[in-house]
Amino acid sequence: MSQIMKNIGIPSVKGPTAKCDDRYCPYHGEIRVRGIILEGKLIKYRANKMGVFERTYLYYNHKFKRYERRRSRIHVHIPPCLNLKEGDNVIIAESRPISKSVSFVVVGKVGE
Template sequence: MSQAKNVGIVGVKAPEKACNDKNCPFHGNLRVRGMIFEGKLIKFRANKTGVFERVYLYYNSKYKRYERRRSRIRVHIPPCLDVKEGDNVIIGECRPIAKSVSFVVLGKVSS
């Protein structure tokens, strides 16, 4: 098994467990570039794929106040990471892995 790589994101440590997933940013050849988000993993039922949700504030200029909005993003979850539904995670953008998957989970956020 190859040693875990540094993905270059501050606050993200490489996992101790190894895997042979080619779409793992730590043990495969997947590059992380672009946007980085922090939020909650709400679904993890498919094989190595889950749904990530982030809640953010949007300013509505007509009513001059903020409203809460959410967006759901499909993410790839490498098998070397021990995450489950309900965990706060950090994700990073990568090349398209599937039709709707262009993000990968980088790790848990310490609470």
């Protein structure tokens, strides 16, 4: 494991100050980020380094000619060097599949 902090290629996100030995950390491990970048809230911090991310968005309903609010929940991997808790606003990025339901990793906290 490398303890050197890598540049993940997202300029709006600052890296963590702590170090970790997580192999799925985008800063200290071997996982790479690609594709979709989303912003939302971490609503559940569950199993070992895994959580549930929720984002809300507007969807236009053509039949009633108005917008409706929808939400989607995504399982994410949470590196221990970020020191997050439930209710934090975070930025996630797509990665290769880590497990059956996890293909996103948290890359930073909004507002820091």
